Amino acid sequence: MNQAQAFLNDFKSTRNFAELVPVLAKDEAFRTAIFEEIESEEYPFPEYASWIAVHFFEKFPGLMSREQFNSMVAVLLRTANHSVQRNLTNTLVNAPFDCSENGELLDLLVDFLHQSEALPALKHHSLRMIEKHYLPVYPELMRELRTLFEVISNHPKASMQSMARNFEKKYRKHPFYEY
Known part of the structure; x- marks a missing residue:
């Protein structure tokens, strides 16, 4: 289990977006690692990473990289996971890319x-x-x-x-x- 996965496991119990969003805004490497977990097939990583993405990109849409955008679109196109579909569709509403x-x-x-x-x-x-x-x-x-x-x-x-x-x-x- 990597650091992002360990964090997401802990986040399941706290769900503290108010604390997390500012940390992600300041730490690009951590943010990237968390959002890379959207591509995971293993519960609960894509569900929670995509849920965090909703909250983060609602506040900071300009921090979405082209790579993250492309990854989210690719996952949305292939996943059958209803939670991830809902979260990514909501996240991509705020995407700064066409x-x-x-x-x-x-x-x-x-x-x-x-x-x-x-x-x-x-x-x-x-x-x-x-x-x-x-x-x-x-x-x-x-x-x-x-x-x-x-x-x-x-x-x-x-x-x-x-x-x-x-x-x-x-x-x-x-x-x-x-x-």
Whole structure:
């Protein structure tokens, strides 16, 4: 077990983001080691490292390196781990790098919205990524999103119905909203 893995094992019990985030901001080597654990296949390292990434990059998006960004996208594209999917999708919303040319990532995000078994948080963060990174460049995506949210509006979970209503309220005047 390396130092980052030992730290993540201890972090499971403390979960003290207020203390950790400033330490990561100051110590690039430690930060890099923690975020490299996102690539691990062994529980709990990718789950906790990606959760820490959410909190860290929300406060310090400019400290995300191109290598970390590329690694997170690669892990997101290949993982079936729901926690890691949710955490990385949330983290990448704040990415300081352009995602708009990555069609494979867009397809995955749309697929998360399509999947009836995808959890509401993953759908929410997928929509946020599309809104920030793709919709400004490809406004015609609105038509597909509208169709998706018409289906989501019939979801049995109230949170999903609410998400669909909020989407409709937010975008009904968008130039590509109508068919």
